Amino acid sequence: MNHTNIRAIFVFTLSSQLVLSACGNSSTNNIDGESNIVGESAAMISSDRVAMSQVSFLPDSEKVALIPDIPATQFQIVSIAEGEVVFEGDLTEAKEWQVAKGESYKVADFSVLNSAGELILRIDGVEDKAFQINQNAYDKLHDASLKSFYFNRASTEITEEYGGAWARAAGHLDEKVNYHVSALKGSADKDSSNNKDRWLIASKGWYDAGDYGKYVVNSGIATYTLLAAFQHHPNFYQNKNISIPESDNGLPDLLDEISWNLEWLEKMQADDGSVYHKLTTLKWPGKEMPHQDKRARYVIGKSTSAALDFAAVMAMASRVYGQQSDAYLTKSQQWLKQATSAYQWAKANGDLPYVQPDDVKSGEYGDDFFHDEFSWAAAELFLATNDTKYLDDFTQNQQPFTVPSWQHVSALGVISLLAAEANTLDEALYQQLRKSLLETADIYVTQYRESAFRVPMVADDFVWGSNSAALNKAIVLMQAYRLTDNAEYKTVASSLMTYVLGKNPTGYSFVTGFGEKPAMLPHHRASQSDGVSEPIPGMLVGGPQSGQQDGCDYPSDEPALSYADTWCSYSTNEVAINWNAPLVYMLAALIADQKVSEE
Ligand SMILES: [Ca+2]
Ligand SMILES: [Ca+2]
Numbered sequence: 001m002n003h004t005n006i007r008a009i010f011v012f013t014l015s016s017q018l019v020l021s022a023c024g025n026s027s028t029n030n031i032d033g034e035s036n037i038v039g040e041s042a043a044m045i046s047s048d049r050v051a052m053s054q055v056s057f058l059p060d061s062e063k064v065a066l067i068p069d070i071p072a073t074q075f076q077i078v079s080i081a082e083g084e085v086v087f088e089g090d091l092t093e094a095k096e097w098q099v100a101k102g103e104s105y106k107v108a109d110f111s112v113l114n115s116a117g118e119l120i121l122r123i124d125g126v127e128d129k130a131f132q133i134n135q136n137a138y139d140k141l142h143d144a145s146l147k148s149f150y151f152n153r154a155s156t157e158i159t160e161e162y163g164g165a166w167a168r169a170a171g172h173l174d175e176k177v178n179y180h181v182s183a184l185k186g187s188a189d190k191d192s193s194n195n196k197d198r199w200l201i202a203s204k205g206w207y208d209a210g211d212y213g214k215y216v217v218n219s220g221i222a223t224y225t226l227l228a229a230f231q232h233h234p235n236f237y238q239n240k241n242i243s244i245p246e247s248d249n250g251l252p253d254l255l256d257e258i259s260w261n262l263e264w265l266e267k268m269q270a271d272d273g274s275v276y277h278k279l280t281t282l283k284w285p286g287k288e289m290p291h292q293d294k295r296a297r298y299v300i301g302k303s304t305s306a307a308l309d310f311a312a313v314m315a316m317a318s319r320v321y322g323q324q325s326d327a328y329l330t331k332s333q334q335w336l337k338q339a340t341s342a343y344q345w346a347k348a349n350g351d352l353p354y355v356q357p358d359d360v361k362s363g364e365y366g367d368d369f370f371h372d373e374f375s376w377a378a379a380e381l382f383l384a385t386n387d388t389k390y391l392d393d394f395t396q397n398q399q400p401f402t403v404p405s406w407q408h409v410s411a412l413g414v415i416s417l418l419a420a421e422a423n424t425l426d427e428a429l430y431q432q433l434r435k436s437l438l439e440t441a442d443i444y445v446t447q448y449r450e451s452a453f454r455v456p457m458v459a460d461d462f463v464w465g466s467n468s469a470a471l472n473k474a475i476v477l478m479q480a481y482r483l484t485d486n487a488e489y490k491t492v493a494s495s496l497m498t499y500v501l502g503k504n505p506t507g508y509s510f511v512t513g514f515g516e517k518p519a520m521l522p523h524h525r526a527s528q529s530d531g532v533s534e535p536i537p538g539m540l541v542g543g544p545q546s547g548q549q550d551g552c553d554y555p556s557d558e559p560a561l562s563y564a565d566t567w568c569s570y571s572t573n574e575v576a577i578n579w580n581a582p583l584v585y586m587l588a589a590l591i592a593d594q595k596v597s598e599e
Contacts, residue, residue: 044125044126044127045067045068045070045125045126045127046127047126047127047128047129048507048516048517049068049126049507050065050066050067050068050121050126050129051065051066051105051453051502051503051504051505051507052064052065052066052121052129052131052498052502052503053131053497053498053501053502053503053515054501054502054509054514054515054516054517054518055137055138055141055501055502055509055511055514055515056131056132056133056134056137057131057132057133057134057137057498058133058134058135058137058138058494058590058591058594059114059115059116059133059134059135059594060114060487060490060494060594061111061137061491061494061497061498061590062111062454062491062492062494062495062498063109063110063111063113063133063498064107064108064109064110064111064454064495064498064503065107065108065110065121065129065503066105066106066107066108066453066454066503066505067091067105067106067107067108067123067126068103068104068105068106069094069103069104069105069106070106070123070124070125070126071124071125072091072106072123072124072125072126073090073091074088074089074090074091074123074124075088075089075090075091075108075110075121075122075123076088076089076121076122076123077089077110077113077119077120077121077122078119078120078122079117079118079119080117080118080119080120080130081117081118086113086117086119087110087112087113089108089109089110091106091107091108091123092106092107092109093106094106095452096452097451097452097453097455097505097560098452098458098459099457099458099459099462099558099559099560100453100505100556100558100559100560100561101558102556102558102561103505104452105452105453105505107452107454108121108123109454111491113133114133115133116132116133116134116135117132117133118130118132119131119132119133135594138497138587138590138591139591140514141511141514141538141587142584142587142588142591143240143242143538144513144514144537144538145511145538145539145540145580145583145584145587146242146253146254146257146538146584147242147243147244147537147538148536148537148538148539148575148580149206149226149257149260149261149577149580149584150162150163150242150244150257150260151163151166151526151536152206152207152526152577153204153205153206153207153260154171154172154174154203154204154205154206154207154212154214154264154290155170155171155172155173155174155203155204155205156170156204157169157170159245162243162244162245165532165534166526166530166532166536168289168290168291168526168530169289169290169291170290170291171212171289171290171291171292171293172207172212172290172293172297173203174201174202174203174204174205174214174264174279174297175201175203176199176201177199177200177201177202177279177297177298177299178198178199178200178296178297178298178299179198179199179200179298179299180282180298180299180300180301180357180360181357182300182301182302182355182357182360183276183277183298183299183300183301183302200267200299201267202214202264202267202268202279202299203263203264203267204260204261204263204264205219205260205261205263205264205265205279206219206222206260206261206577207290207577208363208576208577209363209524209574209575209576209577210522210523210524210525210570210574210575210576211280211284211285211362211363211525212280212281212285212290212293212525213278213279213280213281213362213363214264214278214279214280215277215278215279215280215363215365216265216268216275216276216277216278216306216309216310217277217278217303217305217306217309217354217365217367217406218363218365218406218576218577218578219261219265219309219313219577220309220310220312220313220406220409221309221404221405221406221409221412221578221581222261222576222577222578222580222581223258223261223262223265223313223317223581224312224313224316224412224581225475225578225581225582225584225585226254226257226258226581226584226585227258227313227316227317227320228415228416228419228475228585229254229581229584229585229588229589230252230254230255230258230320231320231419232419232482232585232588232589233588233589233592233593235592236588236591236592237252237253237254237255237588238252239252240252240253240254241253242257244256244257251324251325251327252324255320255321255324258317259321262313262314262317262331262335264279265310265313265314266314266334266335266338268299268306268310269310269338269341269342270302272341272345273307273341273342273343273344273345274302274307274342274345274349275302275303275306275307275310275342275345276299276300276301276302276306277300277301277302277303277305277306277354277365278299278300278301278306278362278363278365279297279298279299279300280297280298280300280360280362280363281293281295281296281297281298281362282295282296282298282359282360282361282362283295283361283362284361284362285525286525287525287528287529287567288525288529289525289526289529289530290525290526292529298360300357300360300362301354301355301356301357302352302354303352303353303354303367304346304349304350304351304352304353304370304373305353305354305365305367305370305373306354307342307343307345307346307349308342308343308346308370308373308374308376308377309373309376309377309409310338310339310342311339311340311342311343311346311377311380311381312339312373312376312377312379312380312381312409312412312413313339313380314335314336314338314339314342315335315336315339315340315377315380315381315383315384315385316380316383316384316416317332317335318332318333318335318336318339318384319332319380319383319384321335336384336385339377339380339381339384340381340385342377343377343378343381346370346373346374346377350370350374351368351370353366353367353368354366354367365406365407367407371397371398371399371410372397372399372402372408372409372410373409374393374396374397375393375394375397375398375399375410375413376409376410376412376413377413378390378391378393378394378397378413379391379394379412379413379414379416379417380413380416382394382417383416383417383420383424386424391425391429394413394417395429398410400436401414401436401437401439401440401476403461403469403472403473403476404472404475404476405463405465405468405469405472405578406578411437411440411472411476414433414436414437415437415475415476415479417430417433418430418433418434418437418479418483419479419482434483437476437479437480437483438480438483438484440476441476441477441479441480441489442480444456444473444476444477444492445477445488445489445492448492448495453499453503453504453505453560454495454503455470455495455496455499455503455504456473456477456492456495456496457469457470457473457496457499457560459559461473462544462545462546462559462560463545464542464545464547464549464571465542465543465545465576465578465579466542466543466544466545466559467500467510467540467541467542467543467579468540468542468543468576468578468579468582470496470499470500470543471496471497471500471540471579471582471583471585471586472582473496474493474494474496474497474582474586475493475582475585475586475589477489477490477492477493477496478490478493478586478589478593481493481593490590490593493586493589493590494590496586497586497587497590500540500543500583501514501515502515502516502517504544504560505560505561506544506560506561506563508563508565510540510541510543511538511539511540511541511583512527512534512535512536512537512538512539512541512575513534513535513536513537513538513539514537514538519535519541519565519573520533520534520535520565521535521565521566521567521573522535522539522541522567522573522574522575523541523567523568523569523570523573523574523575524536524539524574524575527539528567538580539575539580540575540579540580540583541565541572541573541574541575541579542571542572542573542574542575542576542579543563543572544559544560544561544562544563544572545559545562545571545572546558546559546562547562547571548562548571549570549571550568550569550570550571552564552566552568552569552571553566553568554569554572
């Protein structure tokens with residue numbers, strides 16, 4: 001590349017002594033005595049411009065750093081304790097990432113290093129970059145990412161004992177929720193005892209995102225993902241204590257946390273089996289704390305998608321909690337009954353999309369394609385009941401495998417069926433599902449190999465909430481790993497975790513409270529109005545995408561660069577339960593499935 005050659009000639013004219021004194025950093029002395037080729041000018045490139053995970057690596061994780069285009073062709077990893085080079089490798093040719101055009105990067109790949117240690121990435125012309133490989137690298141991060149759900153609990157005070165600096169008063173008790181007229185249409189509710197005073201008790205639940213609404217559809221995939229985290233890693237969660245009010249009750253804290261949402265969700269069903277679409281104010285709340293939002297709250301609308309997502313989650317919850325403890329036996333039976341009636345209602349009302357009423361301005365979560373929801377709910381009901389009529393429904397509604405999202409849920413049922421005992425399924429169906437998942441995972445592996453940034457993300461993934469697309473792809477890759485034991489799937493899955501933690505061209509860690517430069521101003525009302533400068537930790541922001549629907553200022557229009565760490569940027573810097581849930585899942589998976597090499 002001409003560009004590189006010209007720069008190389010230019011820097012060769014500099015004296016290495018001059019360079020050394022100019023930057024005052026002895027690290028430019030190559031340990032192996034190779035020539036000092038330095039980048040751009042006498043000034044070293046700041047280590048801030050090296051894009052890599054800002055949180056320590058797990059020993060068996062992918063470990064890659066992206067270096068701005070400089071003449072150096074090699075890199076070294078130096079052990080701080082031993083003071084010597086433990087690994088040397090070649091930098092790749094500089095390339096542009098198709099979704100972040102404007103700057104080329106070279107790749108330093110040191111994934112083969114798999115022993116714990118404190119290390120330095122050393123490259124001529126670049127300031128030294130210290131990092132760690134550590135078996136416990138993700139422990140605190142995992143606990144914080146799960147605990148962020150506790151911080152987003154509606155209807156309860158967050159005490160100092162559990163909330164520390166982020167203690168706050170209770171908000172949104174939701175003991176007297178109004179029925180919006182859209183929630184009564186075509187409903188048998190009007191005469192039911194549940195509704196005799198024209199209001200509903202629907203306490204608890206998690207705030208959905210930066211606002212204070214509670215939405216059944218988005219709760220669907222978020223709750224599913226956390227239930228799957230438990231179900232796929234039961235030993236990891238059995239004694240996991242994250243310091244919440246239920247930490248001493250003898251039941252896993254993850255299930256305690258999920259219960260908080262399920263106990264709200266179960267209230268969102270009307271007597272005829274139908275499910276209200278959401279519980280929100282009519283307009284967005286202000287930038288204020290939960291207890292300051294005194295606006296009236298309503299259950300609004302009904303939809304096929306809400307009923308099916310509800311059916312899927314309640315069936316899955318019935319199974320997971322029922323297997324866990326007798327303490328949940330009554331709840332487990334109740335949830336299965338509710339799941340069944342919601343499913344029956346959806347079959348009789350199979351094409352009822354949510355339509356936003358004129359006087360409602362809260363989030364829509366609108367969808368008009370329900371085969372994927374049918375297939376997911378049918379899969380979960382089959383697993384909860386073993387009744388093959390649901391399996392027939394699953395097969396009839398099955399859709400192509402897509403990246404899981406609140407709107408596209410076809411993958412969720414497939415993941416549940418494949419994670420269950422293989423012998424509950426007909427062998428031909430099992431093999432067909434396995435094949436469709438593995439083919440998808442193989443596409444992601446190819447994307448990883450072809451990506452200049454070593455991230456299996458393409459233009460289509462940079463949607464609103466792109467970070468959740470990243471981590472949901474990682475979940476699919478982890479299923480491929482579980483099915484095949486092929487470590488490459490896990491390596492590529494871990495590359496998406498290092499991506500959100502800093503191996504990206506924005507310079508940010510997208511998880512609050514973690515990394516050298518984490519998002520500080522998430523679009524999260526409590527974090528922006530509690531008077532604490534640090535946001536609640538462990539929250540994943542939505543991530544870059546070039547829609548810029550909020551009209552805020554962005555540094556670039558490139559999909560992977562269009563990100564702003566500002567309150568204004570709800571299109572890239574909001575938080576949401578369906579984005580945090582795959583973060584929790586993936587951290588649990590990467591911690592629990594570690595194959596640690598003993599020294
Ligand atoms: Ca507990
Ligand atoms: Ca759908």
